[in-house]
Each structure stands twice: as C-alpha cells, then as structure tokens.
Amino acid sequence: MTLARHTGAALLVAVVIFVLTIRLGPFRDYQIAEVAAYVTAVAGLTYLIGLSGQISIGHGAFMAIGAYASALLLLHLHWPLEAVFATSALAGAAAGGIIGVAAARLRGPYLAGATLLLAVALPSLADKYAGVFGGDQGLSVSVTTPAWLGVSFPPTRWLAWLTCAAALVTLVLLANLGRSRIGRSWRALRDNEVAASLAGLNVARMQILAFVVSSACAGLGGALLAVVTDIVSPGNFTLTLSISLLTAAILGGLGSLAGALWGGLVLVFVPTYVQDVATSHGLSSAASSNVPIAAYGVVLILVMLLFPSGIQGGLRRLLGPVAPAASAPFNALRRHAPASEHQEEGTT
Amino acid sequence: MKRTHRANLALVAGTAVTAMVIAACGSSGTSTPSSSPSAGASSSSSAALTASAPGITATTITIGSHQPLTGVAAPGYDEIAPASNAYFQYVNAHGGIYGRKIVYKFLNDQYNPTDTSTVVHQLVLQDNVYAIFNGLGTPTHLAVAPFLNAQKVPDVFVASGCECWNAPAKWPDTYGWQLDYIREGKILGQYVAQHFKGKKIGYFSQDDEFGMDGVKGLDDEIPKSQVVARQTYNPTNVNVGPQVAALKAAGAQVVISFSVPAFTALLQLTSLKLKFSPQLVVSDVGSDPTTLGGLLAAFGKSKKLSALTSGIITDGYLPSLGSTNNSWITLFKKIHAQYIPKLPFDGNVAYGLAAGYTFVQAMFKAGRNPTRQDLLNAINGGLPQGPSVAPYAYSATDHNGITGAYIAIIKNGALVQKGPVLVTDTSSSGAITPYTTAQPPAPASGIPAP
Numbered sequence: 001m002t003l004a005r006h007t008g009a010a011l012l013v014a015v016v017i018f019v020l021t022i023r024l025g026p027f028r029d030y031q032i033a034e035v036a037a038y039v040t041a042v043a044g045l046t047y048l049i050g051l052s053g054q055i056s057i058g059h060g061a062f063m064a065i066g067a068y069a070s071a072l073l074l075l076h077l078h079w080p081l082e083a084v085f086a087t088s089a090l091a092g093a094a095a096g097g098i099i100g101v102a103a104a105r106l107r108g109p110y111l112a113g114a115t116l117l118l119a120v121a122l123p124s125l126a127d128k129y130a131g132v133f134g135g136d137q138g139l140s141v142s143v144t145t146p147a148w149l150g151v152s153f154p155p156t157r158w159l160a161w162l163t164c165a166a167a168l169v170t171l172v173l174l175a176n177l178g179r180s181r182i183g184r185s186w187r188a189l190r191d192n193e194v195a196a197s198l199a200g201l202n203v204a205r206m207q208i209l210a211f212v213v214s215s216a217c218a219g220l221g222g223a224l225l226a227v228v229t230d231i232v233s234p235g236n237f238t239l240t241l242s243i244s245l246l247t248a249a250i251l252g253g254l255g256s257l258a259g260a261l262w263g264g265l266v267l268v269f270v271p272t273y274v275q276d277v278a279t280s281h282g283l284s285s286a287a288s289s290n291v292p293i294a295a296y297g298v299v300l301i302l303v304m305l306l307f308p309s310g311i312q313g314g315l316r317r318l319l320g321p322v323a324p325a326a327s328a329p330f331n332a333l334r335r336h337a338p339a340s341e342h343q344e345e346g347t348t
Numbered sequence: 349m350k351r352t353h354r355a356n357l358a359l360v361a362g363t364a365v366t367a368m369v370i371a372a373c374g375s376s377g378t379s380t381p382s383s384s385p386s387a388g389a390s391s392s393s394s395a396a397l398t399a400s401a402p403g404i405t406a407t408t409i410t411i412g413s414h415q416p417l418t419g420v421a422a423p424g425y426d427e428i429a430p431a432s433n434a435y436f437q438y439v440n441a442h443g444g445i446y447g448r449k450i451v452y453k454f455l456n457d458q459y460n461p462t463d464t465s466t467v468v469h470q471l472v473l474q475d476n477v478y479a480i481f482n483g484l485g486t487p488t489h490l491a492v493a494p495f496l497n498a499q500k501v502p503d504v505f506v507a508s509g510c511e512c513w514n515a516p517a518k519w520p521d522t523y524g525w526q527l528d529y530i531r532e533g534k535i536l537g538q539y540v541a542q543h544f545k546g547k548k549i550g551y552f553s554q555d556d557e558f559g560m561d562g563v564k565g566l567d568d569e570i571p572k573s574q575v576v577a578r579q580t581y582n583p584t585n586v587n588v589g590p591q592v593a594a595l596k597a598a599g600a601q602v603v604i605s606f607s608v609p610a611f612t613a614l615l616q617l618t619s620l621k622l623k624f625s626p627q628l629v630v631s632d633v634g635s636d637p638t639t640l641g642g643l644l645a646a647f648g649k650s651k652k653l654s655a656l657t658s659g660i661i662t663d664g665y666l667p668s669l670g671s672t673n674n675s676w677i678t679l680f681k682k683i684h685a686q687y688i689p690k691l692p693f694d695g696n697v698a699y700g701l702a703a704g705y706t707f708v709q710a711m712f713k714a715g716r717n718p719t720r721q722d723l724l725n726a727i728n729g730g731l732p733q734g735p736s737v738a739p740y741a742y743s744a745t746d747h748n749g750i751t752g753a754y755i756a757i758i759k760n761g762a763l764v765q766k767g768p769v770l771v772t773d774t775s776s777s778g779a780i781t782p783y784t785t786a787q788p789p790a791p792a793s794g795i796p797a798p
Contacts, residue, residue: 027474034466127555127582136556137487137512138461142494155498156473229465231491236462272470275455289417289426289456 006175010168021160029156031268036163037224039264040170042248043257044217050255052210053190058115059218060242061122066092066219067226071139085166085223092219093212100211104204119242123234138233141226163224170217171257186210251303253310262311400717403478410451411481412471414464417456424639424696429454431700434687439708439795446716461491468492472501479504482703486510486557497521502723505703510557514748525703525749527665529558530774532631533565535663538780539755541570550577550600552615554607562606568776576600588614596624607634613643616656628660635662636695637761657758665736665753666698670762675789676735702735712798737769738783752783
C-alpha cells in the first residue's frame with residue numbers, strides 16, 4: 001500500500017521533471033541533473049542523522065567511493081549504466097558497513113571526528129595509487145546519449161532523465177524503508193538507545209544498517225555526480241563537499257526526504273543565482289566571487305533562526321493545519337509503532 | 349563603408365565609430381586574403397558584421413573562462429583573468445576586433461572540478477559563449493575538455509602547462525599556451541647538468557601531472573647517477589619537513605623544485621629551519637618573485653624573509669618584468685596602470701595580459717565574420733610570435749603553445765636573464781637549441797595587426 005502511494009508520488013514528480021526538462025534550457029537540465037545527484041546523497045545522510053541519530057561529516061568520501069567505482073567500471077569494463085549505478089551503490093554500502101562497525105561504537109563528537117577523518121584522508125588515496133585512480137587529474141567519465149533518442153537530442157536532457165530516474169528510485173525505496181519496521185527501529189534508538197535495547201532491538205546492528213543504507217545512497221550519488229561532471233578526481237571530493245551535504249540535510253530538515261530535495265536545490269541554485277545577480281550589478285570579480293559564499297551563510301543562518309527544523313519543517317509548520325498529511329509519518333509512527341511492527345514488515 | 353541594418357547602432361557615435369572605421373580601413377590596407385584561412389565572404393573587409401557564430405553578434409564577441417577567484421589556488425592566480433580583461437578593455441577602447449567588442453565572462457570555480465563543470469556548462473549552454481579562453485588548472489580543465497570538444501566550442505590557451513592539451517586527434521578544439529612542463533624541465537635540467545657537474549642533485553616536486561611532467565623533462569637532461577633524492581609533496585599537506593630532511597640527509601647540493609608558489613615558500617622556510625642551504629632551482633610557475641616574496645614574508649612573519657628569493661635559478665618565457673627597455677613590458681605597464689592599478693604588477697598580471705594578446709591575435713586572423721572553425725583554422729595555421737620570448741608551436745598537428753624560455757636568476761625581486769633563449773620539443777631526444785632571432789617588438793598601437 002505504502003509502496004503504491006510512494007510510487008504514485010514518484011511518478012507524479014517524474015512527469016513534472018519530464019515537462020521541466022522539455023521546457024527549460026540545456027543548462028537548467030544540467031542543473032536538474034546536479035540536483036538529482038546531490039539529493040540522492042543528501043537523502044541517505046538525512047536518514048542517517050534524522051532517523052538513526054548518528055552523524056557523519058564524511059559522506060563526501062562515500063560519494064568518492066561510488067564515483068571512482070563507476071568511473072573504473074565505465075572505463076575498463078564498459079558496463080551498462082544500470083549495472084554501474086547498482087555496483088557503485090554496493091561499493092558505497094560495503095565501505096559504509098566497515099565504517100559503520102566502527103561508528104556503532106562511537107557517539108556524538110567522536111563519531112563526527114572519525115567520519116571527518118575519512119573525508120580528509122580518503123581522496124588522497126587517489127594520489128597514492130595514481131596508476132589506478134589517475135592521481136590528481138583523475139579519471140574521465142563519458143556517457144553517450146543513446147542512439148534511439150536521435151543525434152540532435154540535447155545530452156544534458158538525457159543526463160537529467162538518467163539522474164532523476166536513479167534519484168526517484170532511491171527516494172521511493174528510502175520512503176518505504178522509513179515507514180517499515182527498520183525505519184521505526186531507527187527512530188526508537190535515536191530517541192532512546194537504552195529503551196530501544198530493552199525493547200529487544202539490536203542497537204549496534206541497526207546503527208550499522210543505517211550507515212550501510214546511507215552510504216549506499218552516497219555511493220550512488222557519487223556515481224551520478226561523476227556522469228554529470230564528466231570527471232572523477234580528488235578535487236571533486238573535498239571536505240567542503242562533505243560539509244555541504246551536511247548543511248543541505250540540515251537546511252532541508254533532518255529526517256525528511258522532501259527536505260533532502262530542498263537541500264539539493266539550495267546547494268545547486270543559490271550559488272549560481274547569487275553570482276548572476278552579483279555580476280549583473282557590476283561588482284568587481286573579487287567581490288562577486290565571494291558573494292555566493294556569504295549568501296550561503298546568510299541562508300543557513302536565516303533558515304536556522306526562522307525554521308529550526310529546516311525548510312521542510314518550516315513548511316509543515318506554516319501549512320500544518322491545512323495539510324495534515326505532511327506530518328503524518330511522524331504521527332503515524334508514534335501512534336502505532338509498537339503494535340503494527342510485524343504487520344508492516346512486508347512493505348519494504 | 350560600414351553598413352548595418354540595426355538602427356540603434358547609429359547611436360554608437362563619436363569615438364567608437366571612428367575607431368571602427370579606422371579598424372576597417374586598417375584591415376583593407378593589409379593583405380587580408382592570406383591571413384584569413386577561409387576565403388569567402390567573411391574575408392572581405394567591407395562585408396557587414398554578422399552574427400557569424402554562437403557568442404558573436406554584430407557588436408560583440410562573448411567569451412568565457414573558469415578561474416580560481418576564491419580558495420587555495422586564488423592567491424596570485426586570481427589576478428590573471430582581470431589582467432586579460434584589462435587587455436580586452438584596452439582593445440575595445442581602440443577599435444575592438446574588426447569593430448566588435450570583447451565581452452569576457454570569467455566565473456569562479458574555486459579550483460574544484462565539480463564547480464568547473466558547472467560554470468563551463470553555464471557559459472556554453474546558457475550564456476552561449478563563442479569560446480572558452482584560458483581556463484585555469486590541470487585537474488579542473490580536464491573536467492571540461494571532453495565536453496567542450498563534444499560541443500565543438502573552441503577551448504583556447506588553457507592556463508596550465510600540462511602536455512595533455514596537445515592532443516589534436518582526440519581534442520581538436522583544445523590548445524595549450526604557456527611553456528609546457530616537459531620543455532621547461534628539459535631547459536632547467538640542461539642548465540643544471542652543465543653548471544653543476546658532479547654535484548648532488550635533489551628533486552622536490554608536486555605529486556601530480558605538473559610535477560611528473562617537470563621531472564620527466566629534468567630526467568632527460570640530468571644523469572641519473574647525480575640525482576640523490578626524489579621527494580614529492582601533496583598540495584593539501586603543508587608539512588614538508590620530512591621531504592626537506594630527506595633532501596638534507598641525502599646531501600643534495602642543488603634542489604630543483606617543481607612547486608606552486610606556496611610550496612616554494614614552505615620549502616625555503618623549512619630549509620632555513622633545518623639549516624639546509626642548497627642552490628635552489630624553481631620552475632617558472634613557483635618562482636614569481638613578487639608572489640613568492642609576499643608568501644615568504646607572510647608565512648615567516650617577517651618582511652626581511654622576502655629577500656630569500658634572491659639567488660633562485662628559474663626560467664622565464666615572457667620578458668623579465670624588470671627590463672626597462674622591452675616594448676612589451678612598457679605596453680603591459682601602461683595597460684596595468686590604466687585599467688588594473690590596484691593589482692600588483694607581477695608575473696600573474698603579465699601572464700594574463702600576454703594570453704589576452706594571443707587571443708586577440710588569433711581572433712584577428714580568424715577573419716571579419718568568423719565561425720568557430722575559423723578560429724581553430726587560424727591557430728592551426730600558426731600565430732606570429734607575440735609577447736613570449738620564443739615562438740609558438742601551433743600547427744594542425746601540434747597544439748602546444750610557447751616552445752622555449754631563458755634561464756634567469758632572481759635578483760632584488762626581478763628576473764635577470766642568463767644566456768640566450770632556449771627552444772626545444774617535448775621528446776626525450778629532442779635537442780635544446782639557442783633561439784637567436786630577436787623578439788619582435790610590441791606594435792606601437794599595442795594591438796596585433798589584423
């Protein structure tokens with residue numbers, strides 16, 4: 001049932017995206033593809049933090065793992081894209097499993113520190129093993145538009161379709177997971193680990209699972225970003241990226257998939273928009289190039305002051321009485337979490 | 349004379365029109381057919397200016413670039429695009445290119461390939477630029493070279509010495525400009541091999557294409573037995589203590605450094621701390637005396653330390669900024685003082701001005717109403733030597749730019765040339781020969797002849 005509803009919503013979004021990609025220009029299509037890549041990664045992260053209560057400042061590293069996996073597969077084995085994306089997600093998941101084992105033993109700032117280390121250290125492996133990973137200049141990734149679309153089909157529109165399809169599949173799966181027994185278990189241990197453990201939940205196992213799921217999303221997001229930007233190099237996966245993912249998740253509203261979408265939109269559109277405004281007002285290059293960074297900070301501060309629970313949380317509060325469905329997941333969870341656990345197991 | 353169907357062009361009165369008329373007359377006086385590769389309507393000097401290609405209108409040529417305007421690579425490098433833009437403004441004020449004004453839109457990519465990809469897609473797909481000019485950085489530009497070639501957007505004069513831009517079969521639209529690091533390594537290596545016979549030599553290089561290409565050139569010239577240590581650094585790790593200690597332990601008497609300015613400074617300050625004082629040889633990229641001196645003073649927290657630049661052996665492919673009798677430097681100083689007086693007059697500014705000049709050369713040669721292919725044809729036909737001390741390599745089969753440099757020693761914050769300009773190729777067997785033809789002076793107008 002839930003699966004059908006989520007799939008229906010995804011199909012609706014797919015139609016909207018389809019119309020947008022046809023009506024907007026090629027650069028907007030490129031930006032839509034970028035948003036899809038970020039949303040995929042942020043969605044996983046927002047579940048990790050918002051649902052399971054663990055933090056990661058190193059999700060850029062999982063994106064790097066997925067991106068390098070996809071680049072190597074495309075470069076050497078020429079796999080079809082679906083297989084490449086699936087494998088990249090698996091590569092992210094595998095790495096997440098390993099980190100998750102360590103993460104399950106760490107709490108709060110210690111976990112933040114450990115994941116931070118990952119974000120800083122991992123990209124330099126590409127320099128260390130330059131023979132495989134191409135060193136500082138990285139590996140180039142190229143995706144050709146399929147022949148059946150015709151030669152004059154805009155490549156960026158194809159990219160937008162490709163990445164949005166992958167992102168939507170991820171979101172549907174995540175939405176179902178969040179409504180399932182697993183999602184409820186995560187919320188339980190987020191709210192009170194001791195209580196969750198007393199209720200019979202294996203806390204460490206559920207925490208590792210949260211890491212696996214969220215890093216699988218990051219791995220896929222990395223693969224999507226790789227095909228969008230045509231290149232995978234250490235410079236793509238700086239600490240800034242990891243922190244941007246975190247801010248996007250917080251800005252959008254932790255634990256909310258719609259929030260992940262808001263976060264992705266902010267990440268992609270705010271800098272470009274502000275830069276355009278700054279240059280069109282005749283600011284010098286030194287000034288206009290710093291304005292987007294400042295604007296990003298201002299947006300972050302404003303959202304935190306006005307909507308402490310993120311953009312999606314703010315929308316819920318504003319539209320709350322009119323649209324109760326928006327807050328339904330949380331209420332539903334509280335209402336029948338313990339009772340219906342076994343009945344809903346099959347929905348994932 | 350000039351005919352146009354646009355009524356609003358009549359508003360462009362006074363100096364602008366006069367300048368355009370002068371430009372048009374100037375071009376009719378010279379032998380346009382030979383310099384224009386595509387004979388036809390576009391080469392006729394009386395033809396109306398048309399929107400002959402994306403990014404070109406009857407009045408403007410819009411080009412774009414990606415540059416590190418903020419972030420780690422910004423200090424120094426953020427002066428390059430404003431300097432190129434200053435040269436374009438100078439050309440615009442003196443008649444433009446066949447009357448068209450250059451609009452240069454350079455966007456910040458923070459030296460991050462993801463951002464590079466975004467801004468270049470924006471420039472090509474949304475802003476419809478005619479060409480990407482002087483995009484800065486190896487890893488950054490590698491992210492967009494395949495896209496630009498797939499879109500057939502001229503990708504001219506990349507601001508990186510990677511030999512990878514010279515791939516006419518794979519990337520017909522991409523052209524290098526500055527002296528590539530292999531040639532540079534060979535020229536520096538030959539000097540060291542000749543002047544420090546039997547001395548112990550150590551390498552200090554960045555662990556990417558830049559360092560590797562440089563070392564490849566050095567190894568072509570320096571006997572392997574003389575090299576006692578090969579140290580590399582990663583630009584994200586500012587602790588170079590272990591590398592410097594290893595160079596010292598190996599007893600290196602000469603250290604050759606393929607480093608960016610910040611790491612040349614770190615190498616010097618760490619050496620000072622470890623009481624290690626080899627003869628330093630630094631590639632052009634990491635030795636601009638103004639930038640390096642500033643970094644030494646800032647990192648070491650003492651103004652006196654900027655004097656450490658003295659005695660460094662380096663090379664230069666543009667005339668030394670200190671030479672008072674060089675017409676190019678005179679021209680550059682004039683444009684600098686008029687358009688970008690707030691920036692220091694250093695190697696980065698000279699670089700940007702010189703690259704801008706080369707673009708204007710190529711655009712004049714591409715003809716009055718150029719297509720994108722006309723620009724490629726113009727460069728493939730070779731460009732006359734401009735502000736660089738050695739000629740360009742450009743041909744249909746060679747997309748490298750400047751082919752040589754002179755050896756110099758830094759003295760009182762300026763390069764002092766030692767010996768002749770040396771030219772070579774990128775092969776390991778290619779000879780290094782003196783280039784004795786005198787550099788042609790800058791045109792009196794400051795603008796290349798069409």
